[in-house]
Amino acid sequence: MSTVETQLLDRFEQHVEELKQYCSIASVSTDPAYAPEVQRAARFIADRMARAGLERVEILPTDGHPAVTAEWCHAPGAPTVLVYGHYDVQPPDPVELWSSPPFEPEIRDGRLYARGASDDKGPSLIPILVAEAFLQREGGLPVNLKFLYEGEEECGSAHLEALVAAEAKRLAADVVLSADGAMWRPDLPTVTVASRGMLALELELHGAGKDLHSGRHGGSAPNPLPALARLLATLHDDAGEVAVAGFHDGITPPDPKLIEAIQASGFDPQGYFATIGAPAPQPMPTAEELLVRQWLKPTLELNGITGGYGGPGSKTVIPAKAGAKITCRLVAGQDPDRVFDAIEAHLRQHVPAGVRLEIRRQGPGSPAFALPADQPVLALTEGVLGELFGQPPLRVAMGATIPIGGVFREILGIETVFFSFSTADEDYHSPNEFFRLERFRDGLVGWARLLPRLAGHSRG
Amino acid sequence: MSTVETQLLDRFEQHVEELKQYCSIASVSTDPAYAPEVQRAARFIADRMARAGLERVEILPTDGHPAVTAEWCHAPGAPTVLVYGHYDVQPPDPVELWSSPPFEPEIRDGRLYARGASDDKGPSLIPILVAEAFLQREGGLPVNLKFLYEGEEECGSAHLEALVAAEAKRLAADVVLSADGAMWRPDLPTVTVASRGMLALELELHGAGKDLHSGRHGGSAPNPLPALARLLATLHDDAGEVAVAGFHDGITPPDPKLIEAIQASGFDPQGYFATIGAPAPQPMPTAEELLVRQWLKPTLELNGITGGYGGPGSKTVIPAKAGAKITCRLVAGQDPDRVFDAIEAHLRQHVPAGVRLEIRRQGPGSPAFALPADQPVLALTEGVLGELFGQPPLRVAMGATIPIGGVFREILGIETVFFSFSTADEDYHSPNEFFRLERFRDGLVGWARLLPRLAGHSRG
Numbered sequence: 001m002s003t004v005e006t007q008l009l010d011r012f013e014q015h016v017e018e019l020k021q022y023c024s025i026a027s028v029s030t031d032p033a034y035a036p037e038v039q040r041a042a043r044f045i046a047d048r049m050a051r052a053g054l055e056r057v058e059i060l061p062t063d064g065h066p067a068v069t070a071e072w073c074h075a076p077g078a079p080t081v082l083v084y085g086h087y088d089v090q091p092p093d094p095v096e097l098w099s100s101p102p103f104e105p106e107i108r109d110g111r112l113y114a115r116g117a118s119d120d121k122g123p124s125l126i127p128i129l130v131a132e133a134f135l136q137r138e139g140g141l142p143v144n145l146k147f148l149y150e151g152e153e154e155c156g157s158a159h160l161e162a163l164v165a166a167e168a169k170r171l172a173a174d175v176v177l178s179a180d181g182a183m184w185r186p187d188l189p190t191v192t193v194a195s196r197g198m199l200a201l202e203l204e205l206h207g208a209g210k211d212l213h214s215g216r217h218g219g220s221a222p223n224p225l226p227a228l229a230r231l232l233a234t235l236h237d238d239a240g241e242v243a244v245a246g247f248h249d250g251i252t253p254p255d256p257k258l259i260e261a262i263q264a265s266g267f268d269p270q271g272y273f274a275t276i277g278a279p280a281p282q283p284m285p286t287a288e289e290l291l292v293r294q295w296l297k298p299t300l301e302l303n304g305i306t307g308g309y310g311g312p313g314s315k316t317v318i319p320a321k322a323g324a325k326i327t328c329r330l331v332a333g334q335d336p337d338r339v340f341d342a343i344e345a346h347l348r349q350h351v352p353a354g355v356r357l358e359i360r361r362q363g364p365g366s367p368a369f370a371l372p373a374d375q376p377v378l379a380l381t382e383g384v385l386g387e388l389f390g391q392p393p394l395r396v397a398m399g400a401t402i403p404i405g406g407v408f409r410e411i412l413g414i415e416t417v418f419f420s421f422s423t424a425d426e427d428y429h430s431p432n433e434f435f436r437l438e439r440f441r442d443g444l445v446g447w448a449r450l451l452p453r454l455a456g457h458s459r460g
Numbered sequence: 461m462s463t464v465e466t467q468l469l470d471r472f473e474q475h476v477e478e479l480k481q482y483c484s485i486a487s488v489s490t491d492p493a494y495a496p497e498v499q500r501a502a503r504f505i506a507d508r509m510a511r512a513g514l515e516r517v518e519i520l521p522t523d524g525h526p527a528v529t530a531e532w533c534h535a536p537g538a539p540t541v542l543v544y545g546h547y548d549v550q551p552p553d554p555v556e557l558w559s560s561p562p563f564e565p566e567i568r569d570g571r572l573y574a575r576g577a578s579d580d581k582g583p584s585l586i587p588i589l590v591a592e593a594f595l596q597r598e599g600g601l602p603v604n605l606k607f608l609y610e611g612e613e614e615c616g617s618a619h620l621e622a623l624v625a626a627e628a629k630r631l632a633a634d635v636v637l638s639a640d641g642a643m644w645r646p647d648l649p650t651v652t653v654a655s656r657g658m659l660a661l662e663l664e665l666h667g668a669g670k671d672l673h674s675g676r677h678g679g680s681a682p683n684p685l686p687a688l689a690r691l692l693a694t695l696h697d698d699a700g701e702v703a704v705a706g707f708h709d710g711i712t713p714p715d716p717k718l719i720e721a722i723q724a725s726g727f728d729p730q731g732y733f734a735t736i737g738a739p740a741p742q743p744m745p746t747a748e749e750l751l752v753r754q755w756l757k758p759t760l761e762l763n764g765i766t767g768g769y770g771g772p773g774s775k776t777v778i779p780a781k782a783g784a785k786i787t788c789r790l791v792a793g794q795d796p797d798r799v800f801d802a803i804e805a806h807l808r809q810h811v812p813a814g815v816r817l818e819i820r821r822q823g824p825g826s827p828a829f830a831l832p833a834d835q836p837v838l839a840l841t842e843g844v845l846g847e848l849f850g851q852p853p854l855r856v857a858m859g860a861t862i863p864i865g866g867v868f869r870e871i872l873g874i875e876t877v878f879f880s881f882s883t884a885d886e887d888y889h890s891p892n893e894f895f896r897l898e899r900f901r902d903g904l905v906g907w908a909r910l911l912p913r914l915a916g917h918s919r920g
Binding site for chain 2: 200233236291
């Protein structure tokens with residue numbers, strides 16, 4: 001064991017206390033009422049970076065909550081690694097379901113319970129503590145290290161892209177290591193190498209100029225509701241596959257290791273449907289079918305439909321309009337613009353007679369994130385995790401969208417490798433969020449082992 | 461001109477003043493705040509019936525607003541006619557759009573402007589005034605006359621059926637003449653001989669036990685929204701016809717005079733779509749096609765759909781459930797129970813896999829109303845209208861549902877003939893409701909001519 005690792009483990013209790021202190025700050029970014037606490041968390045983590053010996057520590061304002069940056073760049077010839085994390089947390093609601101108050105951290109059964117403990121205060125405190133140990137024990141770091149911790153991850157990272165663009169020079173690096181993210185399951189070491197992209201739009205069908213009485217006008221006036229049903233029903237085929245011409249254009253095959261991981265994952269379809277409380281499909285899909293659909297296939301998902309009367313009882317109305325909200329999850333190779341064009345063309349082609357169609361795109365969307373299978377830092381993280389967990393980690397994808405991978409690739413031209421020690425079951429968007437202290441320890445050791453190995457990684 | 465007609469016309473100004481007084485009472489039945497005014501209107505019309513010389517005048521309580529009854533039954537051997545009307549009115553909102561206050565009746569350009577003037581205070585005051593004239597000029601009526609004026613027509617006649625059943629003996633008659641209803645167009649005398657029935661239901665599709673994140677679960681979790689779209693899309697065929705097996709069972713052909721009336725009506729399809737503000741269909745249906753669809757064909761109309769997110773922007777949710785509200789308009793021969801069974805069977809057969817279907821029926825519904833084409837009182841009313849307007853009236857249907865025809869047929873075993881002098885363009889559910897004073901005069905003469913002719917009508 002290196003002296004760095006020794007120091008980190010010797011001081012483990014103290015680091016847990018620091019984490020509890022950090023977690024006692026209610027840095028809820030979505031609710032303006034918590035703004036002073038968000039500020040306090042930014043100062044806390046900036047102070048901690050400075051105390052660790054990091055340099056150029058700054059709280060950078062944005063049009064929303066500030067970001068915190070720091071660096072140590074005295075390893076000439078060695079690569080530069082940008083560590084990403086966030087200091088803001090999800091709202092604690094519903095507070096009454098917490099066993100201990102969300103901002104009064106409490107340890108029970110080897111778990112630290114507090115809002116933000118797992119997402120992302122615990123995992124993102126780790127690289128700061130590891131940097132400190134290197135600086136104290138070895139007088140320097142094996143690589144050039146930069147930090148970017150934002151305060152708006154839980155409310156959509158609205159100002160991250162502008163900040164990265166404005167500070168591109170300060171943040172220039174060879175690779176991003178994200179301390180945010182999560183391992184898929186507690187019983188299985190995993191690395192996330194892909195996430196689906198996103199495209200959002202809404203459509204509206206217009207019939208008459210105002211709501212009409214369905215007794216008087218039923219049969220002669222156009223009703224946008226059945227027109228909407230007919231139009232939406234064309235979007236998928238009988239098997240549930242997206243039936244929009246051009247939607248799948250350009251899709252590239254996923255990292256073959258993802259398929260291997262799915263096969264090796266022991267995922268339980270029966271358990272999945274039980275967990276979400278849905279009727280078990282007949283026939284039950286295989287684990288591979290299900291995870292491929294969740295991770296590696298695109299979706300065109302309806303998120304909402306509206307039109308006419310929704311209250312109790314009945315109302316004899318033919319509504320003037322009806323609408324639907326759609327989000328697509330995109331996979332590697334799909335271009336959000338081309339997908340939007342394909343959907344728009346499909347809708348215009350299939351809109352039933354007698355109604356007028358309006359389509360609105362919601363934002364630019366984002367392409368899928370997929371780390372190249374041969375990304376060298378990915379192999380290094382897999383090596384460290386394999387040592388820590390006694391088995392090589394599986395490469396997994398996630399169905400949801402991680403925008404930071406796209407932001408860093410597009411603006412800084414570098415890949416993002418996820419190296420987080422939180423686990424997806426730690427209730428980080430629910431009451432009773434916790435962080436396993438064992439994973440906190442694993443994380444300290446893991447980062448301490450990874451940094452020296454990154455030094456050998458060729459730059460750029 | 462009979463002395464009865466002469467008296468009615470001599471006192472026309474005075475009767476207009478009485479109608480203004482009646483219309484100054486804000487008998488809005490839907491809003492509990494107006495309850496004292498509803499009571500006041502009941503007393504007003506009961507007093508007027510008594511002053512007219514009618515007997516057994518009573519204000520009969522119901523579980524809602526009371527009904528007013530009266531009678532004059534001293535014409536042995538002559539038929540008994542039950543006159544139906546209502547003394548309650550629609551809410552006046554939006555009040556700011558009225559040119560004169562809704563309960564301060566004002567005459568402009570030969571029209572009496574007031575809430576309730578056309579629906580139904582003007583038309584229902586007429587038979588009371590006519591009865592009075594007969595009793596004063598001739599010492600008796602040509603037929604036995606009974607009156608039933610309810611106070612809940614504008615809020616769904618919720619207690620009418622129970623009242624008619626409880627008072628079946630008091631109300632026993634050979635035919636109902638409804639002073640409620642409306643002629644279709646001011647330029648064309650019409651009698652309404654059919655209206656569509658009604659059946660209401662709602663359905664819900666359930667997927668997972670709770671709302672899910674559409675990124676994480678999209679592709680693997682069931683989404684009730686596309687399932688709803690697919691299910692609803694099976695309810696109609698490509699031509700918009702109801703595609704539910706058994707839905708059309710038992711339909712009987714309409715009165716052939718209705719088709720003749722449609723052909724003779726000069727209805728303007730182009731104008732219809734312009735009026736409702738809907739895109740003009742290509743090709744434009746003929747007048748006959750359009751009115752047959754509005755009056756004589758059944759509908760299965762979607763009145764509302766709900767599910768998932770409906771607010772601004774997008775939300776990445778797979779909702780746990782989605783629903784739709786449906787009302788059907790039924791035509792002669794369709795049984796609401798059988799139609800419900802047919803729809804339920806269709807829905808259960810077509811529900812997509814992976815979601816659970818719930819169906820709820822809303823109330824018993826009501827069958828269509830269709831007066832037999834050879835109903836003798838119908839011919840008498842047509843004769844009177846032909847004299848008054850200089851041309852024979854057209855027989856028309858209406859797309860909306862008139863429940864009273866079914867109530868009187870089912871409980872009292874008698875038909876309802878509509879003999880109203882209001883016109884459908886008199887804004888009776890909108891601001892600036894008015895009643896043409898010319899029609900008030902026509903109504904007085906019309907009822908004065910009809911009653912003696914009813915005496916010749918064979919009983920039962």
